[in-house]
Amino acid sequence: MNKNRLVALGLILFVLLFTFPVLMNLGKSVTKTQPPSLLQDQTAMQELADKLGVKNIDEFRERHKQVLAEWKDSVVRDGKRIYVTKDGREIPISLQNLASQPQYCNECHDYVGIEKPNCWTCHVEPKGGAGK
């Protein structure tokens, strides 16, 4: 029947349209960007973790958002500008110091496909950074 043919055509079109994003990306790598340069450098990873006062890069990955929020509250609400880590180290609270290489932030955020940090719309970006 003529009607059945139309329905079948419609169905095929629908399936094609619906799966278009998957079909287009078949055979391509999942991530479009290069892995962050940070991940190739053990010392840089540990340096970054130390600056935030966490054990290693895994804890950095997990907790950096919370620690940054704690830093903000500590400075703005309590007037305390030195962060004391769990193991008793004292770190000056400074976004410029933590993100002395802001390209790390962007590369990593890019790599996992989330929004770039918007810190630098207010905080002055450290010199030599590519934070935009």
Add this chain to the structure above:
Amino acid sequence: MKKPLNISRRTLIKATGAAALGIIPAGTLLVRAAGKPHPKALQAKSWAMVINAKLCPPGCRICQEACHKAHNVPNMPDPKQDVKWIWQESYNAAFPYETHPYPDQANEKRAYPILCNHCENPSCVRVCPTQATFQRPDGVVMMDYHRCIGCRFCMAACPYGARSFNFKDPRPHIPSVNQAYPTRTPGVVEKCNFCDERLAVGQMPVCVEACPTKAILFGDLSDPASSVRQALAANVTLQRKTKLGTRPKVFYIV
């Protein structure tokens, strides 16, 4: 027959509340970062300022320039979008309830430095729906720009006009950005912070240090030996719009 459950509404609500509290881990209620103040941080029970307007040279704007430079306050081209932390007003505008039609000549001509009064009873803090503006234990009325949603209730509540709104991105209108202090973003309100960032590392506010005639004094209002208390004891002083009950902490020698 089963007995009906004999429990009053009050007991039930109490029990439900207790049960709910038990579920929330105690840690989530009182999380505060472990922090330490800077070893040189200046501390007080109640910060206050005394401005001796008699010492203000005519036409001098050094305190304003120094403050606005240090805090990245922009020069907005449209006066309606003006941003200011410290500025000048005439006697009548500064002290509208202390006027009469026959003022003295000197006061008429003088310009008074005006800034946030860091009130003891701040109306801006009371109206802020997000607690973006709050009063610290040392009396400084602070802004947490991360929390400001730009509703501008505080601007309506402040009787001193001490708050400015960022209608546009201020960055292009800052002549030279001070790397050590953040700028603001469109959609937040800003104001004087009594130089919290300087007190925290042991420095006096910018305006106090910049003033060439030492007309601005800053100190602890609760300490009878402080410079502000001595100045208050030795002079007749005015506060702005006292009848509104905000209890300002900026005093003027007129």
